[in-house]
């Protein structure tokens with residue numbers, strides 16, 4: 232990694248990425264891998280890198296699809312990431328109090344695993360470690376205060392540096408409700424689900440055997456994803472989506488009350504819930520920015536689209552976007568073209584638009600179907616679950632969606 236102050240003294244960059252979250256760092260690594268010799272700067276508002284992952288009970292988790300697996304393989308990261316993952320061998324979907332059950336197995340999709348669950352802490356740490364091995368400057372505790380768009384790129388004033396710097400391309404990857412996108416006048420329509428996702432790790436007394444559970448309940452759908460064991464004890468990652476009011480009430484419960492409520496809703500397929508880690512609650516919105524590129528500027532990750540976590544697709548989709556963007560601007564640069572031009576960035580938009588729209592449409596519609604307790608919705612859901620359990624092609628399609636087999640080639 233280049234010393235930051237040296238890098239800032241010669242203040243012209245090819246690419247400045249605002250936001251060193253998992254998506255911003257991944258894009259930087261993809262560009263660093265190209266032979267182009269990109270001059271890249273990452274700006275991050277937080278002061279410290281991701282915490283050390285010498286292991287604790289609580290970290291938040293992400294389900295990685297096979298498209299993400301391929302992208303990490305291309306970055307030579309997969310072997311290390313895989314060590315921290317638990318493979319999903321089966322997805323078990325059920326409706327509390329009703330007969331509909333479906334099981335989608337890796338065999339249905341002819342794959343080794345339907346996905347892999349990893350805690351965000353070790354994943355972040357691996358990304359940061361890889362970043363430290365490449366020629367990319369990173370500036371922490373730094374935000375963009377002023378942006379001027381010029382003919383040859385953008386000029387940026389930072390909150391923590393006296394002089395401005397310039398970049399041919401600005402990537403806005405600073406997350407949901409991006410401040411930087413707002414400064415630039417990009418507006419995103421947010422669909423507020425009026426729900427929150429309660430997230431926590433749950434200690435089990437029974438092995439999960441690689442099964443990811445999705446269970447519809449009166450309080451909202453429960454996802455329990457297989458995690459690596461902690462000190463030899465099995466664990467699962469809980470994502471419990473509830474209407475906002477209900478989530479506030481559930482969050483206020485004592486740990487023991489919370490666990491018994493969860494147990495009564497989920498049942499005993501995973502045995503008795505023994506332990507719960509720190510809980511966190513995330514308000515759920517779906518957003519998709521209509522405008523994602525302008526000359527010299529592109530939005531990426533949650534700044535471009537935020538998804539309901541119901542299908543575990545936000546990070547996976549963002550990585551496919553990043554992979555496509557890196558490939559397109561890399562090809563343009565290698566051909567001696569202006570990689571930050573509207574034409575080149577429009578190529579990226581066109582390449583990813585169908586993938587983004589399909590995932591957003593599905594994840595926007597599913598929460599209402601999952602949350603509904605109306606008799607019609609329950610009957611429809613149960614019929615779908617029962618028919619999926621006997622119809623292999625349907626299960627195959629569902630598995631394909633979960634694994635990120637959408638739209639074009641993830642690595643193209």
Ligand SMILES: Cc1cc2nc3c(=O)[nH]c(=O)nc-3n(C[C@H](O)[C@H](O)[C@H](O)COP(=O)(O)OP(=O)(O)OC[C@H]3O[C@@H](n4cnc5c(N)ncnc54)[C@H](O)[C@@H]3O)c2cc1C
Pocket residue numbers: 249250251252253254255274275276277292293294295373374375404405406407410411428430470513531532533534540542543544545546547548549
């Ligand atoms: C409960 C939950 C479960 C999820 N589960 C899954 C899953 O299983 N699979 C999946 O694919 N996705 C999942 N997601 C979605 C996934 O977490 C996000 O899509 C992904 O983290 C987005 O990454 P990002 O880098 O775009 O944004 P962020 O992770 O928000 O990173 C943005 C970065 O920008 C920095 N920043 C913010 N403002 C500024 C600024 N002004 N200047 C500089 N830096 C700034 C922030 O500090 C942060 O480091 C889940 C999301 C939630 C809420």
